[in-house]
Amino acid sequence: MSDTQDPPTEESPADQQLTGEYDPSDIEPKWQDHWVNADTYAYDGDADTRFAIDTPPPTVSGNLHMGHLYQFTLQDFVARYHRMADDTVYFPFGYDDNGIASERLTERELDIRHQDYERRVFQEKCREVCADYEEEFTEDVQSLAISVDWDNTYKTIAPEVQRVSQLSFLDLYEQGREYRQRAPTIWCPDCETAISQVEQEDEDKATKFNDIAFDLVADSEGPITWDETFTISTTRPELLPACVSVFVHPDDDENQHLVGGTARVPLFEQEVPIIADERVDMETGSGLVMCCTFGDQNDIEWYQAHDLDLRLAIDESATMTEVAGDYEGMSTHEAREAIIEDLDSEGYLLESRDHDHTVQVHERCGVEVEYLVTEQWYIEMLDKKDEYLEAGREMDWYPEKMFSRYQHWIEGLEWDWCISRQRDSGIPIPVWYCEDCGEPVMARREDLPVDPLSDDPPVDACPECGHGDLTPEEDVFDTWATSSLTPLVNAGWDWDSGAEDFVWDNPELYPFDLRPQGHDIISFWLFHTVVKCYEHTGEVPFDSVMINGMVLDENREAMSKSKGNVIPPSEVLENFPVDAARYWAAGTSIGDDFPYKEGDLEAGERLLQKLWNASRLVDQLTPAAVPEEPDELSSVDRWLLAELDATIDSVTAKFEDYAFSKARNELRSFFWNTFCDDYLEIAKQRVSEGSDASTEYTLLTAHRTFLKLFAPFLPHITEELWDRLAYGDADTGGSVHTTDWPVAGGYEADLEAGETAMEVVSALRRYKTENGLPLNADLDHVEVYGHVEGFEAAIGEAMHVERLDTYEDAPDITTEVSGIDLDYSVVGPEFGSDVGAIDGGIESGDYEIEDGRLVVAGEFELGSDLFEVEETRTYSGEGEMTETENAVVVVR
Numbered sequence: 001m002s003d004t005q006d007p008p009t010e011e012s013p014a015d016q017q018l019t020g021e022y023d024p025s026d027i028e029p030k031w032q033d034h035w036v037n038a039d040t041y042a043y044d045g046d047a048d049t050r051f052a053i054d055t056p057p058p059t060v061s062g063n064l065h066m067g068h069l070y071q072f073t074l075q076d077f078v079a080r081y082h083r084m085a086d087d088t089v090y091f092p093f094g095y096d097d098n099g100i101a102s103e104r105l106t107e108r109e110l111d112i113r114h115q116d117y118e119r120r121v122f123q124e125k126c127r128e129v130c131a132d133y134e135e136e137f138t139e140d141v142q143s144l145a146i147s148v149d150w151d152n153t154y155k156t157i158a159p160e161v162q163r164v165s166q167l168s169f170l171d172l173y174e175q176g177r178e179y180r181q182r183a184p185t186i187w188c189p190d191c192e193t194a195i196s197q198v199e200q201e202d203e204d205k206a207t208k209f210n211d212i213a214f215d216l217v218a219d220s221e222g223p224i225t226w227d228e229t230f231t232i233s234t235t236r237p238e239l240l241p242a243c244v245s246v247f248v249h250p251d252d253d254e255n256q257h258l259v260g261g262t263a264r265v266p267l268f269e270q271e272v273p274i275i276a277d278e279r280v281d282m283e284t285g286s287g288l289v290m291c292c293t294f295g296d297q298n299d300i301e302w303y304q305a306h307d308l309d310l311r312l313a314i315d316e317s318a319t320m321t322e323v324a325g326d327y328e329g330m331s332t333h334e335a336r337e338a339i340i341e342d343l344d345s346e347g348y349l350l351e352s353r354d355h356d357h358t359v360q361v362h363e364r365c366g367v368e369v370e371y372l373v374t375e376q377w378y379i380e381m382l383d384k385k386d387e388y389l390e391a392g393r394e395m396d397w398y399p400e401k402m403f404s405r406y407q408h409w410i411e412g413l414e415w416d417w418c419i420s421r422q423r424d425s426g427i428p429i430p431v432w433y434c435e436d437c438g439e440p441v442m443a444r445r446e447d448l449p450v451d452p453l454s455d456d457p458p459v460d461a462c463p464e465c466g467h468g469d470l471t472p473e474e475d476v477f478d479t480w481a482t483s484s485l486t487p488l489v490n491a492g493w494d495w496d497s498g499a500e501d502f503v504w505d506n507p508e509l510y511p512f513d514l515r516p517q518g519h520d521i522i523s524f525w526l527f528h529t530v531v532k533c534y535e536h537t538g539e540v541p542f543d544s545v546m547i548n549g550m551v552l553d554e555n556r557e558a559m560s561k562s563k564g565n566v567i568p569p570s571e572v573l574e575n576f577p578v579d580a581a582r583y584w585a586a587g588t589s590i591g592d593d594f595p596y597k598e599g600d601l602e603a604g605e606r607l608l609q610k611l612w613n614a615s616r617l618v619d620q621l622t623p624a625a626v627p628e629e630p631d632e633l634s635s636v637d638r639w640l641l642a643e644l645d646a647t648i649d650s651v652t653a654k655f656e657d658y659a660f661s662k663a664r665n666e667l668r669s670f671f672w673n674t675f676c677d678d679y680l681e682i683a684k685q686r687v688s689e690g691s692d693a694s695t696e697y698t699l700l701t702a703h704r705t706f707l708k709l710f711a712p713f714l715p716h717i718t719e720e721l722w723d724r725l726a727y728g729d730a731d732t733g734g735s736v737h738t739t740d741w742p743v744a745g746g747y748e749a750d751l752e753a754g755e756t757a758m759e760v761v762s763a764l765r766r767y768k769t770e771n772g773l774p775l776n777a778d779l780d781h782v783e784v785y786g787h788v789e790g791f792e793a794a795i796g797e798a799m800h801v802e803r804l805d806t807y808e809d810a811p812d813i814t815t816e817v818s819g820i821d822l823d824y825s826v827v828g829p830e831f832g833s834d835v836g837a838i839d840g841g842i843e844s845g846d847y848e849i850e851d852g853r854l855v856v857a858g859e860f861e862l863g864s865d866l867f868e869v870e871e872t873r874t875y876s877g878e879g880e881m882t883e884t885e886n887a888v889v890v891v892r
Contacts, residue, residue, distance in 0.1 A: 018619050018724060022612035024577035028716045032142055040735055041079075041147040045506065047087035053079060054487050054512040054542055055148075056525060057094030057156060059101045059479075060133040064140040066551040066559065066596060067518070069569045073585035074548050074660065075516045076146045080712035081655045082513075083147070084741035090509055092152035092490050093141070097130040099479025100191055100364050102157075103425035105129060114424040119453055126425045127157060140569070145578055145715045147737065154489055156482045157427070162449035164489050165482040166430045168532060169419075170442055171502075172379060177535055178419075180440065182375040184293075184300045185418060186360075189318030189332075190367035193422040194376050196478060197415045199524075200360040200369060207235045209355035210340060211286065213348045214246065217271055219261040230258060231286040235355060237343065238335040239292035241268045241324040242313035247289045247302065249280040255288060265290075266348040267339065268325060275306055294371035297414060314370055316422075332370075377420040377429060377475070381531060385410050391530050391540045395515075398658040399591040402519060402547040409523040417528070419481040426476025428452055434462035435469040445495045484528035487512050487541040502536075512542040519547045519591065546658050549593040556595050567596055579714040580604030586664040586713055607668060608717050611710065614676050615721050618703045621687045622696045624726075626704075630693040634686075636794035637698040638747055639754030640679050643670070644702055645744035646751070651709055652741070660713075667709055675702060678758040681765070681775075682798040705742045750790060752886075757791035759884035760784055764799040767882055767891055776800055779891060783879070785811050786887025811888055812876055819870035820847065820854065827866050834860060 035041065043050075055075060058068065079091040103114055106126045114122050134155070141148070154161055172178045185194045216228040232246065243265045248255045259276045272290075279298055280289050291302045293310050302308065313323040320327045320335045327335045343349040360369050381388070389410050397403045420429060428451040430443035443450045444458045452472030461468045485493075490512075492505020504510065511533075517525055526545065533541035552558060553565040572581055576598075583604030588594040633641070647670045654663035679702075686695045704727055711718040718736050721727075728734035764782065768775055781803045788795065788806055796804045820842045828835055841847055841857035848855050849869065854862040875881035879892035 018612070018616040018721075022608055022717060024579065024608070024716060027720050028145070028578050029143075031716050031719050032145060035145075035147070035735075035737075036142060036150060039149075039151070040737060041083070041089070041091065041149050043090045043149045043152060044088040045508070049086045050088045050090060050508065051079075051082035051086045051514070052090040052490075052509040052512045053092075054490065054515045054529075055092055055094065056517045056521070057096040057154070057483055057486065058137070059096045059099075060105075060130055060137050064137065064569050066567055066569060066572070068141075069144060069572075069581060070551050070585050071516070071518060071548050072141060072144060072146045073582050074546070074590065076144075076582075077586065077655075077660050077712045078514060078516065078546070078658070079147050080715065080737060081741065083737060084708065084711065084739060085652075085655075089147075090152065090490070090506075091148050092154065093138075093146075093148045093150065094154045094156065094483075094486060094489075095130070095134050095137075096156045096479060096483050097127070097134065098157040098426050098476075098482065100193070100421070100423060100425070101479075102126050102130055103423055104364075105133070106425065117424070119424045119428075120451065122424045123157070130155075130157075143573070143578065144569075145582070147715070152490070154486075156479065157425075159449055161482065161485075161489055162427045164485055164493060165427045165477060166443065166448045166450070167445060167493075167495055168481075168485055168488070168536065169430065169477070170445060170448075171536055172532075173442060175535065177380050178377060179380065180375060180377050182373060184303070184371050185374045185376050186415070187316065187370045187372040187374065188362040188365065188367060189314075189316065189370055190365045191362060191423070192316050194374060194418050194420060195362055195369065196418045196480070197413065199363050201363045201366075202358050203361045203366070203368075204356060205359050205368075206354065206356050208340070208352045210234055210237055210343075210352045211350040212237065212240075212266060212343060213350055214266060214290075215264040216258065217262040217264050219257050220259055221257075230255070230263070230288055231350060232288055232290050233284070233286045234290065235357060236292075236295055236336070237339045238320070238324075238327075238332050239290075239295050239313065240265055240339060241270075241320075241327070242292040242294070242311045243268075243270065243272055243290045244293055244308045244311055245272045245291045245302065245306065246274045247277045247280050247291055248274060249282045249287065250276045250278060252280070252282055252287055258288075267342055267346065270311075275302075277302060277306075293373075296371065300371060310373065312373060314372070316372065316374075318370060376418050379417040379419055379481075379531070381416050382413060385413060388527070388530055388534070391534050394540045395542060396544040398544060398546045399589070402522065402545070402591055405519060405522045406527060409527060417481075417531070419478045420475040421478050422474075423476055426479065427482055429473045429475050429477060431473040432457040432470040433473065434465060434467050435471050436467035437462060437465040439464040441470055446497045480524055480528050481532075483525060484532045487529065487533055488536065493536070510537070510541070511539055514544050514546060515542040516546040516548070519549060522547065547591050549588070549591050552593055552595045554595050554597060556593075559596075572601070576601045576605060577608060577716070579608055579716050582713055582715070583607060583664070586660045589661055590658055607672070608714065610672060610676060611706075611714070611717060611721070614671075614680065615703065615725070617680060617684070618699050619725060621683060622700050626700045627693055627697050629697055629701075632694065633698070633747075634694045634794070635749065635790040636679070636682055636754065636757070637694045639749040639751065639757075639791070640675070640698055640702060641745060641747040642749035642751060643674060643754065644705060645747050648705065648709070648742050648744050655712070664713055667706075667713075671706055671710075674758065675706070678761055681761065682794050685797045701745075707736055708739065708742045711736050753787050753789050753791055756786045756884070756886040757788045757795055760786070760788060760795050760887055760889055761798050763882045763884050763887075763889045764795075764801070764891070767880070767889075768799075778802060781805075781879075781892040783807065783811075783890040783892065784887055785809065785890075786884075788887070811881075811890065813881075813888070814874045814876060816872050816874065817849075817869055818872040821868045821870060822862075823866050823868075827862065830866075831860065838862075 079089050083089040106129045107113060109129050188195050212232050213229040214232055216230060218224060246263050248259050258274045261274045262271050263274055264271050291299050293303055294300050311323050313321055314332060315321050318332045320330045322328050327338055361367060362369055389407060392406045430450050432441045432452055439462055441457055441459060457470045487510060491510040494503055496503045529541055559566045580601045584600040587600045651663045651667050683695050683699055686692045707718045707722055722736035768777060778800045782801045784806045792804055792806060838856050838860050846857045852864045854867050879890040882889045
């Protein structure tokens, strides 16, 4: 950490004046540059205490959006708080720049296809394109005052990260947790690659439900000689050439005679068995279901359970194969239309009706997935679902309710994790295969990272059979197979060939203290990180998880380019300071989705000006140097410091619990209402009459504390004020952000009496304003009925009261009911035409309130939820009465 660089100003602190209004357009960029250049947020690996954050590496495929602003700012609240509360913070930044997103970005930017280049050449193009986007992205993030240590930046395609990713693969393979298998695979025909279960999304689509006649060749008794058909209902007639069986539910009495028989598929003429199975949905369609290899997960289960034939009618690009006969070469959509037309002309199409249903699409491109038989690499997970669930329970969840999403994902897992991808932008799988026996040959750990397409295998011949020809693996890893290793990447996990063991460059970081992320990637990033790190280390990778929600538009709809409701941060920051945007980001509970509204930004702007103006006043009222604490503090000063102690403890606890909105609101309320509106008015009066050591000490102590407490939320203005008022010292590099978080000073006071006294001051200020009196006007005689013992002088000085009498008991006040307000939205439907009679009874005073219920005209009885009582309180003594929450004030 740099302790010697001067703050970015040419004036000495004594020459700087807090004049005019706060101008964030000059101040914010100045500090953003300074913090980066001065390494203000550098991680100190030798510190006694630290806090480590496992930050999510964003996929760089476009501009910064409001979700980025919100998520990064929440992370920064944590980092800034812990940097002050602890000795140092490890707060890295990463870019997820391998995988489909980077590949598509490169193809779009350069107008090329990855298939037209050798992998290494295309990967280099990807890195060049991503580097440009990442540079711009970095500048955008720095403009948000995110206190990242930019020396700890990683990219998931970087050689050192490729090494960790390939080490992970080798380690899991040696543990027996990985396998390669030719089996049904979830396939994206647009991206032309296998994907994992987590990369699917539900999408509602309108289609046709088609009733198709199948010829019965034989029933349970054997071949039949008469013409008989039965009906199959399907949304995917293009799968008819892949049909290998028909299923009937065992409880379907009407169709039980079909079980054991044979059916002929229309148009394609293959004969298929009719089998009973409990997985048939009797409520959908005809209750009879065709099984095709493959249409969905049920087809796969039936294929495996009943050892059915394999007929692959659709290839990797969603094109019909030779199995489809006359429809070969058509896309699935073209084949669907052609087959329906031919079924109709041949008399097999009985009915075609509109139907809405949910399909699975690839989350990257939105294209409906297919199920193909391909050879892929998998990480075994289904056998350890209980262990991964228990690992999740070991972490603290903020908010706690988000654990249920993790739990539901694990409980719903049906597939092991497919980690291989048929792409070019990715980390190569470090394997070769014997051309003779198929034995996989793994790369040596000391050689990593490797690319089998361009690097030689580690052996000259197959260790299993001695054959000399080895074929390189062409597939790459799923990007989540690498980004799930961020705790290991950041902690420097590696293999030491000499020691023949795994080692750590930064062992003090693991397990990390916090994983912050959005709830939309709990199943993607969080779960896979737990799986990988748990298998490699035997530990969960972080102690706590902080899950943020999503930013919605003002109609509570998700922002998307297609809807045209996206609000870019650049547009927001053209009109509002960064600190105001950060104030907005702290305005909702973590985990909750919330709409973007400018109200909080405007409130943030007002707070900045209030903080600036209050700081100017404190600067005017106090000496340049902080005085020593006087031997005797006045009651009101001791009360303010005791209230400040309570606020410090409360705000600190809320930061520890990631309750940023509650911390922000409590801090703002205490600063604005208690300190500015109440205490500063008293302090002005006391200091204006001459130097007052107690008040000056309290003002400066409170002001320094406020700057520290606001620093995580409002880093620019707090740094500017800290610098201008020369509050910093050499030990902290002059920055408020590297000073110590405030702790309670142990002040004790009668908080109740002080709070009531502030209410009295506010009431008298309001009295003067309403009566057209200046605030410094003298009041001859004031009576206070309430507990303000010890604060009489403070009230008198602040409000220029010549005679102040105080009483613990309440004055003689008469309370009368002045009206009844009915909730007509409920009263109307409940009482109908009697509402007029009820109104008339209330107007004539013909009502009584008994046990919280309203009885009108002795006939109509209304519960307490249907009305509110208006009361008038009258003071019968001399003077004008004003009431506060805890006192009655009479000006005589």
